Amino acid sequence: xxxxxxxxxxxxxxxxxxxxxxxxxxxxxxxxxxxxxxxxxxxxxxxxxxxxxxxxxxxxxxxxxxxxxxxxxxxxxxxxxxxxxxxxxxxxxxxxxxxxxxxxxxxxxxxxxxxxxxxxxxxxxxxxxxxxxxxxxxxxxxxxxxxxxxxxxxxxxxxxxxxxxxxxxxxxxxxxxxxxxxxxxxxxxxxxxxxxxxxxxxxxxxxxxxxxxxxxxxxxxxxxx
Amino acid sequence: xxxxxxxxxxxxxxxxxxxxxxxxxxxxxxxxxxxxxxxxxxxxxxxxxxxxxxxxxxxxxxxxxxxxxxxxxxxxxxxxxxxxxxxxxxxxxxxxxxxxxxxxxxxxxxxxxxxxxxxxxxxxxxxxxxxxxxxxxxxxxxxxxxxxxxxxxxxxxxxxxxxxxxxxxxxxxxxxxxxxxxxxxxxxxxxxxxxxxxxxxxxxxxxxxxxxxxxxxxxxxxxxxxxxxxxxxxxxxxxxxxxxxxxxxxxxxxxxxxxxxxxxxxxxxxxxxxxxxxxxxxxxxxxxxxxxxxxxxxxxxxxxxxxxxxxxxxxxxxxxxxxxxxxxxxxxxxxxxxxxxxxxxxxxxxxxxxxxxxxxxxxxxxxxxxxxxxxxxxxxxxxxxxxxxxxxxxxxxxxxxxxxxxxxxxxxxxxxxxxxxxxxxxxxxxxxxxxxxxxxxxxxxxxxxxxxxxxxxxxxxxx
Numbered sequence: 001x002x003x004x005x006x007x008x009x010x011x012x013x014x015x016x017x018x019x020x021x022x023x024x025x026x027x028x029x030x031x032x033x034x035x036x037x038x039x040x041x042x043x044x045x046x047x048x049x050x051x052x053x054x055x056x057x058x059x060x061x062x063x064x065x066x067x068x069x070x071x072x073x074x075x076x077x078x079x080x081x082x083x084x085x086x087x088x089x090x091x092x093x094x095x096x097x098x099x100x101x102x103x104x105x106x107x108x109x110x111x112x113x114x115x116x117x118x119x120x121x122x123x124x125x126x127x128x129x130x131x132x133x134x135x136x137x138x139x140x141x142x143x144x145x146x147x148x149x150x151x152x153x154x155x156x157x158x159x160x161x162x163x164x165x166x167x168x169x170x171x172x173x174x175x176x177x178x179x180x181x182x183x184x185x186x187x188x189x190x191x192x193x194x195x196x197x198x199x200x201x202x203x204x205x206x207x208x209x210x211x212x213x214x215x216x217x218x219x220x221x222x223x224x225x
Numbered sequence: 226x227x228x229x230x231x232x233x234x235x236x237x238x239x240x241x242x243x244x245x246x247x248x249x250x251x252x253x254x255x256x257x258x259x260x261x262x263x264x265x266x267x268x269x270x271x272x273x274x275x276x277x278x279x280x281x282x283x284x285x286x287x288x289x290x291x292x293x294x295x296x297x298x299x300x301x302x303x304x305x306x307x308x309x310x311x312x313x314x315x316x317x318x319x320x321x322x323x324x325x326x327x328x329x330x331x332x333x334x335x336x337x338x339x340x341x342x343x344x345x346x347x348x349x350x351x352x353x354x355x356x357x358x359x360x361x362x363x364x365x366x367x368x369x370x371x372x373x374x375x376x377x378x379x380x381x382x383x384x385x386x387x388x389x390x391x392x393x394x395x396x397x398x399x400x401x402x403x404x405x406x407x408x409x410x411x412x413x414x415x416x417x418x419x420x421x422x423x424x425x426x427x428x429x430x431x432x433x434x435x436x437x438x439x440x441x442x443x444x445x446x447x448x449x450x451x452x453x454x455x456x457x458x459x460x461x462x463x464x465x466x467x468x469x470x471x472x473x474x475x476x477x478x479x480x481x482x483x484x485x486x487x488x489x490x491x492x493x494x495x496x497x498x499x500x501x502x503x504x505x506x507x508x509x510x511x512x513x514x515x516x517x518x519x520x521x522x523x524x525x526x527x528x529x530x531x532x533x534x535x536x537x538x539x540x541x542x543x544x545x546x547x548x549x550x551x552x553x554x555x556x557x558x559x560x561x562x563x564x565x566x567x568x569x570x571x572x573x574x575x576x577x578x579x580x581x582x583x584x585x586x587x588x589x590x591x592x593x594x595x596x597x598x599x600x601x602x603x604x605x606x607x608x609x610x611x612x613x614x615x616x617x618x619x620x621x622x623x624x625x626x627x628x629x630x631x632x633x634x635x636x637x638x639x640x641x642x643x644x645x646x647x648x649x650x651x652x653x654x655x656x657x658x659x660x661x662x663x664x665x666x667x668x669x670x671x672x673x674x675x676x677x678x679x680x681x682x683x684x685x686x687x688x
Binding site: 082083084085102154180181182183184185186187188189190192193194196197 | 516519520523526527530538550551553554555557558559560561580581584585588589591592595596653
């Protein structure tokens, strides 16, 4: 995908640009809010990474300007302002996602992927199928290889979250925020425990493992090649 | 700007509340007196007029009866006799017979044109020296007897005029006295208030100049003012505590971040001189160390925000539901670690609070137990009512904490000796205590022998 990184700190910008380039993406870097508006309007980007505090035009103002110029690409705001209020202000100010510095590159990449492939909300399909796994989201039923699998509500919620993002990396933070509303980091690794429970029901005893762990990053629900 | 020299000139006095209040009182009293007078005046006038009419009607009907019985001429003759008797007379007459006989006593000929009742104004009788105006109102009632005799009887209103005059004087002097009294009282009360307030102002100025332990004196004027002083003192108390906490934090940060930073530096130095094979491992270690540092900074920042009260987003929270969500989130992890984690809810418990923070409290306490206890233990999250409070407690049957250290547990970076080797910033309980205090509640930590119980009490929702 084609990414515009708006970041005035050279080292941070370089770090993000290098990482994205290494994972096969095209990256441009803008150093200020004004520059980001010019480049964003000119260059058909798939997604923007926007620092919030920029010289001149700040990040949220730049987003507002881009939107008014008809630029619809999703924007991930990257910032050191991490309180709940700041996040809410950011999201209400037009950001599509929010990541607080310091961040792990894997987290950024996963969120960018999720933004670009986010399906329109109205178009959520009722049945999701992957290999021999079928999820009926209306009746909350899971069938694998023709056999009904009984899941607890928590396990089902986790599976549907992963299944809505087949092939995408889902990080622990994304799961903590979306599934349990934890806007803080618990010291106990509760996500791993949930995933391993889910895996014991969905994957154990079947030939193909659909839920994979990406070490230090998160999880992905996918059919192995 | 000088803080201590704020004396007021005459123009300043004009602006003080007491003078304004006194003026307002005077105005209100003055207006009140005027209004009262107006109402009295109207009521007295009506009453007098009605009485006069009744008397006139009686008198006229007597005269008509006489005239009908004996004829107009006889009436004129008898009236003339009566009038010339010389007694003081409140009635005045005009009688005209068709035959040309005429009696006129106190009423001008013009009243012959009146039909029924009318008020006329006549020059004041020289005898009535009490009345200040030169004309007096006379109410006249006229009628005709059967033989065509015209009869008019008038009644003057000297008595009413005198009453009115007296009322006006009373109102004027009474009003002036009341207004003066209101002014005096207002100014006196204001002076007392000003003097008391001055002592408060002086105390506040001492606080501003840096003496945070100074407290405002009680005003001694009334409950509301003492409440105000108490509230302001509570505010000062908080301010002093906050300043102290700030001093504490700065020194804590300086001391407690030194160790991990030194460790980080050592690791990086090692990496510089390490063999290629070891280097990766050392760098990974340095990254992990940095993450821990960042985590501590994040926790400090959040702690500061909570203690500053900046992030209050309170709503009506179902505490049991929040606890259930957190327990659900932790169940698999606790299970895997061999713990038995249960939630015990005895009643519906609602509080006014921040659901995310309350969830963080429970998560943090459960984290603590799981980190410091040993597998095979039980961990209970309890939500109950305790009087007007909601009580949220987390109990384990782990090793507990030495009694003499219990009160230090909520201090920043405070860690028990035996847990220094475990992960964690030493900020968890500080955060819990800060959240408790933000919710207007208290945190208590007790040894259960065996085990530790951490209980948070916050007021129930008012509804």
